[in-house]
Amino acid sequence: MSQSTPLARIAPAPQPHAGTAARLTRRQKAAIIVRFLLNEGADVRLSDLPDALQGTLTAQMGSMRYVDRSTLISVVNEFATELEAMGLTFPHGMAGALTALDGRISPQTAARLRKEAGVRQFGDPWEQVRAASVEDLVPIVLAESTEVAAVMLSKLDVARAADLLSRLPGDTARRVTFAVSQTDAVTPGAVDRIGLALAAQLNDIPETAFDEGAAGRIGAILNSTSSSLRDDVLTGLDAEDQAFAEQVRRAIFTFANIPARVTAADVPKVAREVDQAILVKALTAASAGDLAEVTEYILGNMSKRLGEAIREEMEELGRVKVKEGEEAMTEVVNGIRRLAAAGDITLIQPDPEDE
Numbered sequence: 499m500s501q502s503t504p505l506a507r508i509a510p511a512p513q514p515h516a517g518t519a520a521r522l523t524r525r526q527k528a529a530i531i532v533r534f535l536l537n538e539g540a541d542v543r544l545s546d547l548p549d550a551l552q553g554t555l556t557a558q559m560g561s562m563r564y565v566d567r568s569t570l571i572s573v574v575n576e577f578a579t580e581l582e583a584m585g586l587t588f589p590h591g592m593a594g595a596l597t598a599l600d601g602r603i604s605p606q607t608a609a610r611l612r613k614e615a616g617v618r619q620f621g622d623p624w625e626q627v628r629a630a631s632v633e634d635l636v637p638i639v640l641a642e643s644t645e646v647a648a649v650m651l652s653k654l655d656v657a658r659a660a661d662l663l664s665r666l667p668g669d670t671a672r673r674v675t676f677a678v679s680q681t682d683a684v685t686p687g688a689v690d691r692i693g694l695a696l697a698a699q700l701n702d703i704p705e706t707a708f709d710e711g712a713a714g715r716i717g718a719i720l721n722s723t724s725s726s727l728r729d730d731v732l733t734g735l736d737a738e739d740q741a742f743a744e745q746v747r748r749a750i751f752t753f754a755n756i757p758a759r760v761t762a763a764d765v766p767k768v769a770r771e772v773d774q775a776i777l778v779k780a781l782t783a784a785s786a787g788d789l790a791e792v793t794e795y796i797l798g799n800m801s802k803r804l805g806e807a808i809r810e811e812m813e814e815l816g817r818v819k820v821k822e823g824e825e826a827m828t829e830v831v832n833g834i835r836r837l838a839a840a841g842d843i844t845l846i847q848p849d850p851e852d853e
Contacts, residue, residue, distance in 0.1 A: 522573065529558040530565055530573045609850065623690070623697035624653050630700050632661050638699050639666060639674070648677035649692050651686060713742060716750025721831060724824055725752070748848050751835065753827040755848075757795040760834060764843040765799035772833040778811045780830045783823020785812070 522530075524754045532555065535542050544552055545818050565573075588595075596608055626649065627635070639647045639662065651674060709843050710718075728750070735743035751759060760768065769777060785793040797805045818826070837843045 514785060523567075525558045526562065527556065527573050527577070528555060529562055530570065531577050533559060534574065555623055581590070596765055599758060623693035626697045626700060627693060628654060632658065632665060634700060636664055636665050640670065642696075643671045644677045645680070646672045646692055646696075648681050649689060652678055652681055653693070692721070693778065693790075711745075713745035714749045716746050717751070720746070721752065721835070722828055724821075744813075750846070751831060753792060753831055754782070754789055756792050756830075756834070758848070759845045760843070761846065762795075762799040764837075765796055765802075766801065766836055767843055768796070768830070768834055769800055769804065772830050774808070774811075776826050776829045778808055778815060779818055779822060780826035781808065782812045782815050783818040783820070783826060784819070787823075789827075 532542060532544070544555065547555070553575065596611060600608070618702060635650070639650065642650075647670075651662065654662065663675065716731075720731060723731075732743055732747065772780075781793045781796060784790065799806060800808070834843070834845075838845050
C-alpha cells in the first residue's frame, strides 16, 4: 500500500491490542473508517451506496462520540487487510450489471433484461437524460407539464438547454423559461423522481434496426451510383416527399461537393488515400466536363511537385470515357468517406439554409 494514502499514514504507530476493536460492530467500524477518511481529505463517494445504507451510516456516525488511537489503528489495519485480500468486486444489482456490460451485450438483450427486472435506468437517471439526443427530448418536453420541463432544462448543460429551448414552439419556450424561475424550492427527492420518470420514458423508445436515419442510408447508396440515376431518384423523391428529398440531398456527398465539404488542408490526405492512376483519371474526366473547378481545387491544394506531376499524367492520358470517369470519381469519393469514417479528416457539414 502506498505510503501516501490516508490509511498508510498511521502505520508507523505501535501495534495496538485488538480487544476494543473486536467488540465493535461492523457498522461502527464502517463509521470509524469513513470518519477517518473524511478527516484525511479523501473523496468518499457515499452517494454510490443504496439509500438505506447511506441512512444507516449517517445514523451510526451521529450516535458515536470518539475512539482512542489504539482502536482507530486496529480498525484501520483490519480494513486494510480486507482490502488487500479482496480480489474482485461486482456491480450492485441488475442496474449495475447492465452498466458494466453496456456495449458488450446486444441492445435487444439489454432491453429485455431491463424490462424483466424492472430496471428503467442506468445508475443516475439524469446521466441518461443528459446523454439523450435533443430530438428525443423535445417530444417528452411537449408531453410533460411545464414544471417538469423546467426541471429538465435546469439539469441540462447550458448549450444543450439552449438547443432544446430553441426547438420548442414560442409559447411553450416562454412558459418553460418562466417556470425555471419557480424551481428554487424543488427538493432533491423530487428532482430524483422526475429524473427516474424521464429516464423511463427514454427507455420506452423502441430499439431501431438501423443506426443511421433513412435519409443518410439513401444518401450513402446514391453516392455510389451514376449521376443520371442519382438525378432520376431525387426527381422521384421530390414528387413524393420534397422535405425528405432535401434531407437526402444534404446526406449525399459527390465529387462536385469536394470544394465545399473537404478542407484545403485535407486534400493531401485524399491524394495519398486514392490510387494515383484513379485520381488522374477522375481529375481528367472532371476537367473535361462541368467539374473543372473541382479539379483545380484538388490540384491547387496539393504540393506543387505532386500537382505538376499529376497535370503531366493528365495530359498524357488524354480523353477519358464517361463511364470510366464516373467510376474513378466515385472511387475518389469513397476514399474521402473512408478517411472521414476513420476520423482522419472531418467533412464540412452543409448548411441547410444554403441548400
